[in-house]
Amino acid sequence: MTTIDLTGARRAVPGPPRSETLSLLARMARDRLTVMTSVSQQYGDAVRLRLGPKSMYFFNHPDHAKYVLADNPGNFVKGIGLVHARRALGDGLLTSEGELWKAQRKTIQPVFQAKRIAAKADVIAQEAAGLVAKLRAHRGGEPIDISEEMTGLTLGVLGRALLDADLGAFESIGHSFEAVQNQAMFEMMSLSTVPHWVPLPIQRRFHRARADLDRIVARLADERRANPTPDGDDILSRLVEATRNEPDPAVAHQRMRDEMVTLLLAGHETTASTLSWTFHLADAHPEVWERMHAEAVEVLGDRQPTFSDIPRLRYITQVIQEVMRLYPPVWILPRVTREEDEIGGYHVPAGADVLICPYTLHRHPGFWEEPDRFDPDRFSPGRSSGRSRYAYIPFGAGPRVCVGSGLGMMEATIVAASVVRELRLSTVPGYEVRGEPMLTLRVRGGLPMTVRSAA
Known part of the structure; x- marks a missing residue:
């Protein structure tokens, strides 16, 4: 060694x-x-x-x-x-430093306690069942973009499990974050030599995307202030409460906005990428898919997955760990x-x-x-x-290790088990699957796959 x-x-x-x-x-x-x-x-x-x-x-x-x-x-x-x-x-949790970061982490951390995360397994299983039903309808038909479907799934889980909100009304979120990441990489590779005001197409898309994300966050915050949840223990409610007594309304608005935009990105993009790579790599190794399918059938039967099933889905967990070794969602720190x-x-x-x-x-x-x-x-x-x-x-290390790692692993395991139990996804022959290292390591250009029954 x-x-x-x-x-x-x-x-x-x-x-x-x-x-x-x-x-x-x-x-x-x-x-x-x-x-x-x-x-x-x-x-x-x-x-x-x-x-x-x-x-x-x-x-x-x-x-x-x-x-x-x-x-x-x-x-x-x-x-x-x-x-x-x-x-x-x-200055959200991903980019902030010092005392601001500590305060943000303190606000959000309780939502990710192990006991609370375990209680979200049913929500994940329900969203997974909806995904399987949608994929089932495509059996024998035209290929479906699995990367896009994973984005929709993880946004659904994020909304229900962490925000107590329906993100389905905001179909532009995924595309807006794609524009944000493209701009960040463009600035990095150009060494920030291109002024922000230069009307390049990539910069115009970025400005539209940022305005779209601002609009979405403002609407979510306004709706929560007008309709508080009973226990007020979701992240959206906690952020509303944490900024309620801020003397400067502009500062309160900016803190809410930064935290929510960061959460929307980090809360769905990493797991969506991991699941996309999981289905591609398992398809490329048929013996792996068969072992995953057999384990899902043995452990779950025909019922919905629960939190107690996670330790028994050992091989599927190993598959996800190996996927994150080869294609870590956060590829660079x-x-x-x-x-x-x-x-x-x-x-x-x-x-x-x-x-x-x-x-x-x-x-x-x-x-x-x-x-x-x-x-x-x-x-x-x-x-x-x-x-x-x-x-x-794969989740970083030290004080800034990913706060949502437990939820991400549980979500990936439940979704993968739900899909492979019933369906077989196959990458379109001849399609080149390549990594695209942005803020996360996603599949470049999407992942078209055909769907058929597992049996």
Whole structure:
């Protein structure tokens, strides 16, 4: 197993020469995943990427991830990509720092307590049943975009389970967030050199999307203020209450808006991407689909899944874990150093962009046998023991670990089990399925699949 020297003299971080800046930027714009993989293979676990006036320090070892995310998180604030996303997300839980972040986390955290999340299993099962019914109607017909269906499903779960609201009336949410992510990546890859007022099509789409999200959030907040829920314990009600006594109405409105837009994105996009990849990879490995189907039939029979079924759906859980290893929904964790630091013996200056990349970390040959192979059994109890805790971080790590990880895993497991029990989804022959690394790692261009009965 690969080891690194965490002591001793500081070392300069190796990487491509500055003369390759333009070609590196062009390659990053075309295929960020391939670039991150190739430079880690060529230069090792610490790489300096010179991109114009910027240098990004890419670290790809579990000990590096542990140090940045868990041991010394106070010196590493949110960085490139997320900074650009702030134009749309504002200072929500995903992008905020310091005392504001602590206050936001305190407001939202109680909703994600294990007991409360367990109580949402019935809601998820009902939404999954609705999805299965819709897919069943497409048996033998034209392909259906599974990525789009997963977006609709996860928005439905988000609305009912966390907001006590119906998001079905807002069909534009998914498209608006796509425009937001496109703009964030455009600004990142152009190094923010294009002024916001330049009327490029991508920027016009972004402005329309941001206005649409503002409208949706304002309507949800107004409706909740006018019609409070009986217990007031959903996230929307808690945010209304948390901002009620804010002396400045503009500040109260902005806090509500930023938190809600962030929740709408983070609360559906990651699980939707994971489920899309799950159905694609299981289809590409028929033996995996058959094992998932057999387990779902054995555990569930013909009844609706419940929370108590989750521990018994062991193989399906392993499949989802393996999917998130190969295609982690949050594929990169960008940070910026407050003060100069030392990571794995390498000097990193103050104000430097630091990248921890779960996509490459999860494929590190020093910690994963045949890392590019899809093998759900690698998460079986016997094979998981002894693995570095920070070699697998699909939900991040440290104080800023994803607050919704428990809900996301339960949702993915219940939905996957509900679908594979009754149906067989197949990717359209000849369709190229590729990853699109935006704020999340989604399937590029959608995922057309045909539907037939499982039996």
